[in-house]
Amino acid sequence: MQMEQLQKDMVAAMKARDKIRKETISTLVSAVKKLAIDEGCRDDIPEELVDRAILKELKTVKEQVDTCPDDRSELKAEYQTKYDIIKEYAPSMMSEEEVKAYLLKNFADVVATKNKGQIMKSVMAELKGKADGKVINQVVADLCQ
Known part of the structure; x- marks a missing residue:
């Protein structure tokens, strides 16, 4: 996701008078x-950094949705709407x-050792932000059996 695209979409939401989206x-x-x-790159923001920030915000809003009491239905609906909007911008996971x-x-070569700890150590840094950690853990567990 490009920073410029986010800013254009924000302006479009402002023009459409869509308060929650804006x-x-x-x-x-x-x-x-x-x-x-x-991170010291204020002028030229890379896509990877934008994606990381979006994923972090997505996780935060997901926690809000999950922890919101059921009797606060209007608040829960607002959180869910925010989650859905952020989900549109989140990078797709493997x-x-x-x-x-x-x-x-x-x-x-690392998978051939069937050493789960070694595999996870090698793989997690490479797949961070590209795949869910739970999915990676499950796949590694299956490969080690």
Whole structure:
């Protein structure tokens, strides 16, 4: 996801007078800018950094949806709407089959050892932000059996 695209979408939401969408995208833009400042690349923000910030915000909003009491239905609906909007911008994660194929192609030598700890250590840094950690863990467990 490009930072410029987020900003264009925020302007479009402002013109459409879509308050919740504008606020949500504004939150994403702020999170990206904060992360960029923290990492010292404020002027030229790479896509990887934007994706990382979006995934972090997605996780935060998912926790809000999950922990919101059922008797606060209007608040829960607002959180769910925000989650759905952020989900549109989140990078797609690799499926279980894609992770398995990637591991067998790029990490065949490590997978051959059947040492789960060694495999996870080698693989996690490479797949961070591309696949869910639970999916990676499941695939590695299956390969080690």
